[in-house]
Amino acid sequence: MTTTNLKVVEDGDAQRAERKDAICVRNVLKRYPGKKAFNALEDVSLSIREREFVSILGPSGCGKSTLLRIVAGLVPRTEGEVLVNGKPVDGPSPEIGVVFQTSNMLPWLTVEKNMLLGARLRKLPMQQAEGRVRELTRMLGLSGFEHSHPHQLSGGMRQRASIGQILALDPSILLMDEPFGALDALTRDLLNVELLRIWQERMQTVMLITHSIQEAVFLSDRVLVMSPRPGRILHDIRIDLPRPRLPENIKGNPRYGQYIAEISKIMGVY
Numbered sequence: 090m091t092t093t094n095l096k097v098v099e100d101g102d103a104q105r106a107e108r109k110d111a112i113c114v115r116n117v118l119k120r121y122p123g124k125k126a127f128n129a130l131e132d133v134s135l136s137i138r139e140r141e142f143v144s145i146l147g148p149s150g151c152g153k154s155t156l157l158r159i160v161a162g163l164v165p166r167t168e169g170e171v172l173v174n175g176k177p178v179d180g181p182s183p184e185i186g187v188v189f190q191t192s193n194m195l196p197w198l199t200v201e202k203n204m205l206l207g208a209r210l211r212k213l214p215m216q217q218a219e220g221r222v223r224e225l226t227r228m229l230g231l232s233g234f235e236h237s238h239p240h241q242l243s244g245g246m247r248q249r250a251s252i253g254q255i256l257a258l259d260p261s262i263l264l265m266d267e268p269f270g271a272l273d274a275l276t277r278d279l280l281n282v283e284l285l286r287i288w289q290e291r292m293q294t295v296m297l298i299t300h301s302i303q304e305a306v307f308l309s310d311r312v313l314v315m316s317p318r319p320g321r322i323l324h325d326i327r328i329d330l331p332r333p334r335l336p337e338n339i340k341g342n343p344r345y346g347q348y349i350a351e352i353s354k355i356m357g358v359y
C-alpha cells in the first residue's frame with residue numbers, strides 16, 4: 090500500500106484558533122435509568138475544532154462509547170448541550186459518520202454494493218457516489234476486491250471497507266469507536282497510517298475512542314483522558330508532533346515516548 094503523495098497539513102496555532110468548533114459538548118450528564126440508575130457521564134464539556142483529530146482515552150466503563158453515541162445523536166443526553174457544526178444535536182445527522190469496532194456490512198452484498206448502499210438509501214446522485222466509491226476503493230487499498238463479499242476479506246480489509254462505507258457518504262465529522270480494537274497489532278498499525286493518510290487528504294474532523302495510548306498519541310492533535318465512572322474529562326493534552334506522521338519518523342521521536350509516558354502515568358498504567 091502506498092504512503093506517498095502525503096499532503097503536509099501543518100497548521101499553526103493562529104490558523105487553528107481561527108477554525109470553528111465542529112463539535113461542542115457542554116455540561117453533559119447522562120443518567121441510565123432503572124432499578125440501579127446511575128450517572129454514566131457527569132459535567133462533560135469539550136470542543137473539537139474543524140479538521141482536528143482528537144482521541145479519547147479512559148478506563149473501561151467510564152462512558153466513552155456513551156459520549157460518542159450522544160454526539161452522534163444515537164443516545165439521548167439527560168442534561169447539557171451538544172452542538173455539531175453549530176447546530177443542536179437531536180438525532181442522527183448526515184454530517185456525522187460513525188465507525189464501530191465491528192463491520193456493519195451486509196454479508197450478501199459485495200464490497201462495492203455495500204459502499205454504495207448508504208447513498209442508495211439516501212437517494213443521493215448515484216453517478217457521483219460511484220465516483221467517490223471508486224476513489225475510496227483505491228485509497229483504502231481495496232482495488233481488485235470490489236466484487237468480493239465481506240466473508241472473503243481479512244478482518245483488516247473488512248474494517249477498511251466499513252470505513253469506506255461511511256466515507257462514501259462524505260460526512261464532515263467522523264466518530265470512531267475502537268475501530269481497530271478487534272485487529273492484530275500489525276494490521277492496526279497499518280490501518281493507523283492509512284487513516285492518517287485519508288484524514289490528511291480529506292481532513293474530516295475526527296473523534297476517536299481507543300484503549301491504546303500509542304494509537305492516540307500517534308494519530309491525534311489532542312488526547313482527552315476521562316476519569317472512571319461517572320466519566321468526566323480530566324486531561325486535555327496537546328500532541329505537538331510533526332505531520333505528516335509515519336511510524337518511521339514518529340516512533341523514534343523522543344517526544345512521542347514522553348507523551349506515552351505522561352499519559353500512562355496519568356492513567357496509572359505503570
Ligand SMILES: Nc1ncnc2c1ncn2[C@@H]1O[C@H](COP(=O)(O)OP(=O)(O)OP(=O)(O)O)[C@@H](O)[C@H]1O
Nearest residue numbers: 121122129147148149150151152153154155156318
Ligand atoms: N444502554 C445502557 N443501559 C444501561 N447502562 C449502560 C448502557 N450502555 C452502557 N451502560 C453502562 O454505562 C457505563 C458506561 O458504558 P460505556 O460503554 O459508555 O463505557 P466505555 O468507556 O465505552 O467502556 P469500554 O471502554 O469498556 O468499551 C457502563 O457501566 C455500562 O455498563
